[in-house]
Amino acid sequence: MPTPFGSTTLPSYTFAVPDPALPVAAAMRARVPSCTLRTPVMEVARRMREEGVRTMIVASAGSDLIAGSISELDLLRAVAEGRTEGMASDVMSLEAVPTVHAGMDLNATVKRMREEEIGLLVVVGGQPERPMGVLSLADVASFLARR
């Protein structure tokens, strides 16, 4: 039923209330950009560029265990210190990679990313629980653009 007031009159009203039941799975990238502990550093740089991400997840080969992550700055530091011949395990940062469940509320998750200054979340889900995808700043931005 069309209203007498077109969308030009109230351009933003429909979206003013955030959707309460939006899960993280709606905005995530359904693929984990990952490498193993033994992947060469230059290969990590190449794969990061191909996948178009800013952080690579480092996982143990043949398992879902996350060992750490490599950001662009980690790579740049490795280059600056002349460690390009090494493996992913030599340059990765060992801080725990933040995770979020695929069924979590997207609004709350975005709020958490903002407050804790998280650039990339690993989305876990399924039974048994395993990494399903990632939610990066770019994914949030592109979700904002298409919603």
Next chain:
Amino acid sequence: MSPAQAVTPSGAPTAPDRPAREVMRNGVVLVDADASVRAVARTMRDHGVPAVFVVDLSAEAIGVVEERDLLKGWDDPDRTTAAQVMNLDPVIVDPDEPVGNATRRMLELGVTRMLVALPPPSEESGRWLDWRERGLPLGTLSVDDVLARLEELEPAVRRRAVRSGQATGRRVAPAVAVASILVAIALIVLAAVLFFHGHPVNLSPGCSHPTQGGC
């Protein structure tokens, strides 16, 4: 400041390095200060850029919006404007600054993106403190721009960082190991001296009997 000269104080010719203007992502995408956060997100998506510049009515750049800043407008993306979420103080790099120098600053500051803007006119440099006075930026220099051309830029990036002392962290470990070995040797010698004190060691057989005197 003249960064191009500051890098080579000895004046010696250095390994091939490129100025920032040759490696940067050329050109900028502009959005209006009153554009909504959703419109900014769409602009980023349509142009494939991770950062846009916010201009005011007189088309002067007044800020930068990156993907991270979009999160501030998540709750109401149609009413929050670009001016409310923009970053007013981005990191600037001169177009002629060598990339090795720029990447070192990125590591020091922990940023992944820099604005490439023309330096202010030298005769008035005292007055041009604000980056906005430099006019519209020429482009952006991101870490991925550098990583994408790593084969070519690696010598420059590595040489500068090592010279500035960035890589000294890994040389502490051998020094500590050597020092601890020396301390261990000193302790062994000290223990030996205390143990044999008053008991002179005579290695010649037949000369050690106390009543028969020396040999």
